[in-house]
Amino acid sequence: MRCNYCEWRCELAGGDFGVCRMYIEDGGAIKERFPHSWSSCIPSRIESIPFYHVWPGSRSLVIGTCGCNFSCRYCSNGFVAKEDPGLVFDGMITLTPAELVRKARQMGCHNIVFNVNEPAMSFPTLVELAEVAGGAGIPMGCLTNAYTTEESTELLASIFSFFNVGLKGLSAGFNREYLGIPSAGPVLRNIRRLAATAHVEITTPVIELANDNELDEIARFIADVDPEIPWHVFRLLPEHEMKEARYPDIDAIDRALRSARKLLPYVYFHNFVGSDWVNTICPGCGATVIERFSLGCGGDRLHSFNCDGTVCPDCRREIRLHGVKVAWNAGEVRP
Amino acid sequence: MSLAIIDAREWQNVFDLRTGAKIVEESPLLGMVREVQARRPYPGDMDSSGNRWVSDTALDLMNRYDPSFVFLTYAQQFFSGRYSIQTEKEWGDAITDLYREVERFINLSGFTPVIVGTGDMTPFVDFIDVTQLKGLVLATHWSARYAGLHEPSSGDLKYLDAHSGIERIVHRDDFLRLFAESSGDRSRVPEYLLVAKEGYMFRTVGGAFRRVRRVPAQSFFIPVATEMGEVSTITGIRGLIDSGIGKRKIALIMVEGIGLRDFPWASQRCDNGREWFYHEPGDGQYLTISTGRHQLFDYPTGYKYFEEDAEKKEFPFSGYFRSVPEDTLAERYDVRSISVGNRSMFMHMATGTDISIECFARNLFNQGTMAVIHRMNKI
Numbered sequence: 001m002r003c004n005y006c007e008w009r010c011e012l013a014g015g016d017f018g019v020c021r022m023y024i025e026d027g028g029a030i031k032e033r034f035p036h037s038w039s040s041c042i043p044s045r046i047e048s049i050p051f052y053h054v055w056p057g058s059r060s061l062v063i064g065t066c067g068c069n070f071s072c073r074y075c076s077n078g079f080v081a082k083e084d085p086g087l088v089f090d091g092m093i094t095l096t097p098a099e100l101v102r103k104a105r106q107m108g109c110h111n112i113v114f115n116v117n118e119p120a121m122s123f124p125t126l127v128e129l130a131e132v133a134g135g136a137g138i139p140m141g142c143l144t145n146a147y148t149t150e151e152s153t154e155l156l157a158s159i160f161s162f163f164n165v166g167l168k169g170l171s172a173g174f175n176r177e178y179l180g181i182p183s184a185g186p187v188l189r190n191i192r193r194l195a196a197t198a199h200v201e202i203t204t205p206v207i208e209l210a211n212d213n214e215l216d217e218i219a220r221f222i223a224d225v226d227p228e229i230p231w232h233v234f235r236l237l238p239e240h241e242m243k244e245a246r247y248p249d250i251d252a253i254d255r256a257l258r259s260a261r262k263l264l265p266y267v268y269f270h271n272f273v274g275s276d277w278v279n280t281i282c283p284g285c286g287a288t289v290i291e292r293f294s295l296g297c298g299g300d301r302l303h304s305f306n307c308d309g310t311v312c313p314d315c316r317r318e319i320r321l322h323g324v325k326v327a328w329n330a331g332e333v334r335p
Numbered sequence: 336m337s338l339a340i341i342d343a344r345e346w347q348n349v350f351d352l353r354t355g356a357k358i359v360e361e362s363p364l365l366g367m368v369r370e371v372q373a374r375r376p377y378p379g380d381m382d383s384s385g386n387r388w389v390s391d392t393a394l395d396l397m398n399r400y401d402p403s404f405v406f407l408t409y410a411q412q413f414f415s416g417r418y419s420i421q422t423e424k425e426w427g428d429a430i431t432d433l434y435r436e437v438e439r440f441i442n443l444s445g446f447t448p449v450i451v452g453t454g455d456m457t458p459f460v461d462f463i464d465v466t467q468l469k470g471l472v473l474a475t476h477w478s479a480r481y482a483g484l485h486e487p488s489s490g491d492l493k494y495l496d497a498h499s500g501i502e503r504i505v506h507r508d509d510f511l512r513l514f515a516e517s518s519g520d521r522s523r524v525p526e527y528l529l530v531a532k533e534g535y536m537f538r539t540v541g542g543a544f545r546r547v548r549r550v551p552a553q554s555f556f557i558p559v560a561t562e563m564g565e566v567s568t569i570t571g572i573r574g575l576i577d578s579g580i581g582k583r584k585i586a587l588i589m590v591e592g593i594g595l596r597d598f599p600w601a602s603q604r605c606d607n608g609r610e611w612f613y614h615e616p617g618d619g620q621y622l623t624i625s626t627g628r629h630q631l632f633d634y635p636t637g638y639k640y641f642e643e644d645a646e647k648k649e650f651p652f653s654g655y656f657r658s659v660p661e662d663t664l665a666e667r668y669d670v671r672s673i674s675v676g677n678r679s680m681f682m683h684m685a686t687g688t689d690i691s692i693e694c695f696a697r698n699l700f701n702q703g704t705m706a707v708i709h710r711m712n713k714i
Contacts, residue, residue, distance in 0.1 A: 039544040040544055041540040041541070042540070042541045043541060043641045045644065057645075057646055064544075076700065079544075079545055079546070080544055088546075091462075091544065092544075093466045093538060093540065094466070095467075099466075099467070103466075103471075103540050106471045107471070107540070107541065107639075107641065108641075237700055237701065237702070243379075247343075247344040247345070249345060251346070272343040272346070272702065273341045273343050273348075273702050273705075274343065274350065276357075293651055295651065296695075296700075296702040297697060297700045297702060298698075298700075301644075301646060301648075301651070302646040303355075303646055304646065328644065328645035328646065329642055329645065
């Protein structure tokens with residue numbers, strides 16, 4: 001029996017767990033091996049995840065499970081995503097969807113964001129969680145590599161209302177060598193699908209001499225889908241198999257993004273402390289409408305929100321925002 | 336104004352430490368510190384050369400600033416012991432390497448050392464799972480022994496009371512009474528402090544996920560190696576150093592994850608707390624050594640740190656610190672002082688030195704280094 005959650009479509013007959021090692025065939029159905037088990041359940045600033053255009057200033061409950069269907073050589077969460085889930089499991093916490101939503105409320109979180117690994121690893125649990133969170137008026141978003149089948153992309157769209165999709169590279173060579181997948185085709189297809197009905201941001205980690213030559217092409221792809229999609233270009237902190245790689249040159253990447261900035265109004269370059277490229281500039285008049293502060297890996301924060309609702313206070317142009325600003329300690333939960 | 340210089344590898348910026356605003360400033364001292372950072376990229380918390388980086392960076396800075404007081408932290412063995420599977424022999428080798436590195440620094444610098452072990456490590460035994468409680472339990476993932484409990488139900492307390500990994504449950508009033516003389520904002524102290532037995536640690540929501548192999552061991556006493564005099568309490572180390580400042584050049588050297596059991600120097604035994612409480616390695620222990628007073632309540636274990644993480648929080652590079660602590664060790668010294676460490680980003684807050692250089696790493700992710708210049712008027 002084949003698992004149809006992601007594009008690997010693994011055959012799980014005979015007790016196999018597939019590429020991600022998170023599913024098993026049981027009684028003619030594909031089931032999770034570790035339902036309701038979480039590697040992460042921690043309050044965080046939404047900007048640090050990163051979502052720059054979603055509920056600015058809000059407190060998110062960041063959750064994750066384990067396992068992944070990519071084999072990124074530079075994976076920064078390899079200790080969760082690349083470890084054998086069977087070995088990681090004893091360190092995880094178990095919470096039913098209702099308990100998890102209760103923890104979100106206890107910690108004053110406005111929304112829940114799936115991060116750390118790939119949500120396609122835990123579809124049945126996330127379907128349940130979405131139902132409970134939806135009932136409590138808590139929005140849900142996720143980071144995803146979008147290497148899902150067309151059917152399960154629909155499932156993603158039904159669970160989450162905002163996405164940050166990792167578009168790591170375009171060429172087949174890069175995808176094979178650095179990510180361990182045959183091509184980026186399904187990812188591109190799914191970005192178009194998700195952007196049609198949900199809020200989407202895109203993140204591209206830059207590896208010098210590997211995918212930095214694709215930045216213009218990626219920008220053109222995004223512009224073709226929707227030029228207002230926010231694009232996060234990450235200075236990669238090489239981890240996992242690439243621990244010894246040199247850190248990408250910040251000035252060189254900044255220069256490489258010049259033409260992209262003419263195509264896309266919301267291009268951000270960060271994942272390093274003190275980045276100059278984390279503010280939102282009004283595409284209409286050039287006013288700085290949202291200021292942020294970058295503390296590097298997982299540390300970004302809102303500094304000041306200058307929009308009037310969702311429009312520029314100076315020229316009244318609409319700024320792409322999914323939700324309005326949320327006070328940090330509001331503890332409020334809005335649908 | 337205190338300056339923070341972030342070196343994210345081949346890219347530096349200068350900020351106001353308090354506001355985080357970027358600053359364009361040039362001065363010989365600032366230029367010197369920037370050059371030291373550029374020459375000394377941090378190899379990473381788990382890298383075997385992490386302790387060598389401490390010595391080399393300190394010596395480089397000392398050659399150019401000529402301080403009379405140096406505050407160092409060596410922590411590579413703490414990180415590798417915590418997260419790597421090691422045999423006892425490998426752990427012993429790590430201590431031997433640490434010993435050699437500290438001795439190398441002492442020999443090259445000629446400073447009089449005061450070496451403090453922050454406490455032994457012990458194999459992780461098991462989790463105390465508190466995620467199912469009705470109340471909320473919070474703990475920093477660096478702590479094994481303590482967690483804060485908020486709004487518990489009676490069932491929660493019954494469960495905790497019966498748990499074999501729990502040593503005691505302390506009501507906040509009793510905790511406050513134990514350190515009645517300590518200053519700090521007591522409103523942050525949780526309703527209960529949970530205390531684990533040795534080897535256990537709390538499994539909480541809000542914790543970071545990495546498999547832990549060793550945790551801080553029971554350390555009611557810590558070792559101090561010094562020829563400067565007798566010291567019997569953690570709060571007495573400050574006075575010992577104060578008494579020598581101006582008479583000789585002193586290096587206060589903290590070695591992380593090493594206690595009475597593994598300390599490789601002849602040492603004195605120092606109280607590390609009071610009654611059932613002892614300091615685990617971390618900013619509270621450093622601040623206690625640095626100020627000569629137990630520091631527990633400004634940032635107590637298990638407080639709701641996230642409530643104070645709003646936009647425009649001051650001291651954005653300083654973790655949950657909201658101000659520069661007062662009366663720290665080197666703050667009032669007339670002589671020049673520096674600190675260098677690879678433990679965390681609190682050296683610039685805890686030591687009071689004129690200049691500090693520390694690793695800028697979060698959850699083992701290596702972001703580079705941060706230098707802080709608190710004062711420029713001694714050059």
